[in-house]
Amino acid sequence: MGTYDYGRTILGRIGSATRGGEFAVKKEEPDREKMIAARAMQRAIGRELRRMYDDVVQEPVPDDISRSS
DSSP states (O other): OOEEOOOEETTEEEEEEETTOOEEEEOOSOOHHHHHHHHHHHHHHHHHHHHHHHHHHHSOOOHHHHSOO
């Protein structure tokens, strides 16, 4: 028997439906918990990079660099 593509519905994307009424629903979003964990990790890395940058910027310029030639 053939398959029919019904496109989008309020339930999400429908891949195809057989004549028997079975629907294959495709998952549109990646796993929500993994996304939340990845964003938390990115924020932590960003905070640490910002702290390191701020520490370096606050250091005085070495004498051999600050002396004009």
